[in-house]
Amino acid sequence: MVKDIEKIVSLCKRRGFIFPGSEIYGGLANSWDYGPLGHLLKQNIKKEWWKFWVQERADMVPMDAAIIMNPKVWEASGHLQNFSDELVECKKCHHRFRSDHLLEAESLRPEYDKGNPKTISEVKCPDCDGALTDPKHFNLMFKTFLGTNEDSATTAYLRPETAAGMFVNFKNIQTATRRRLPFGIAQIGKCFRNEITPGNFIFRTREFEIGEFEYFINPKDWEQTFEMWLSEIKRWWQDIMQIDMDNLVWHEIEDGERAHYSKRTVDIEYKYPFGVKELHGIAYRTDFDLTRHQQVSGADLQYLDPETNEKFLPHVIEPTFGIDRMLLVSLLEAYSEEEAPTSEAGETEARVVMKFPKHLAPIQVAVLPLSKKEELSSVAKEVANDLRKYFSVDYDETQSIGKRYRRQDEVGTPYCVTFDFESLEDKKVTVRDRDTMAQDRVEISALKDYLQSKYA
Ligand SMILES: [Zn+2]
Structure with missing residues (x-):
């Protein structure tokens, strides 16, 4: 893992992962824009998140709530009172x-x-x-106004978290999907907090994306359910994000340090170059949220157990993931500097490689014709266009092949396809592996299947 965050910040800008926000206007403090590669990386992380936490599970449903909600929601959640000290x-x-x-x-x-x-x-x-x-x-919530009158009657807020959207829709979703406990509602979305002091690149920003779910349970099951989610979280980091697990710190929040309603909270922290700090968390929130929303809204949010005929407010276990923090961690984990052999026998040169897990890499395949000459480039472009239906593809024909390999290594492209003059004769291309730098000669007609087998 990289020790110097500035190396990541500079690579991100140079290669189009992340730019300082509004840069041509002198920037806007601690705002960042995701460029082409950052966008793709973020999309891939979110895609994997949905797949792992929602699609592959029978007990989870997705939703997408409005960012601006009835201000009473924030009265119920406590954000209006507690964020105004x-x-x-x-x-x-x-x-x-x-x-x-x-x-x-x-x-x-x-x-x-x-x-x-x-x-x-x-x-x-x-x-x-x-x-x-x-x-x-200071109220951490961003204030806005609905309609044309700017007064207290029209004041609304940008949501400071996504959880509320899932709580206020609990009854609608449970009824519409006819779910029985236990089941979860999952959401990814933007949140806004007017932080006093943001910083450390994309670690703390005023707008950020969260992926989280509310898992509704019968309170008698809370301990085993909490353990189940903890082990799923471990599996997520190990198998999907594929990070060095030694970089995680599992911080059990002590009695007296937790929110008053929580019976157990674990912060999953990460050893960032700027210190051990929070990455994400999991909390058992009891029935605090549904109780508050039931009180303030007056709606009956109770669940009727069809087997026992028992009526009660479900309890909730809530794992929360900061998408931007996961992206930061994936950048930190991927960065590596090593000596690589050059085309000269016995010679080596330094290369920077972003060793993203293949399924997270922003560009999956780069097509590189050995020369810019029309007879090569026209066919190479055709190959690239065919692959675009299945993969995220980059096409690059400028400068030496060695330099182009380095450029692809630096953005973590797992496979480079080189098209040379021989390719015109034997209808084969060379596929180079990012990590081993081993090269395979592959029939153009079999190229798509070859690459798909690598991503399977
Ligand atoms: Zn201090």
């Missing part, structure tokens, strides 16, 4: 505190001079002694 944030460790809590803690110190009370600007971070930002009355 006066906050300060540590400039060093980014922990965020309520100003009144910090001042109260200060006043309890034995050496505190009551005759000369401290102001918040004199207080340091209680966790790391870093300097604090100026206090701000």
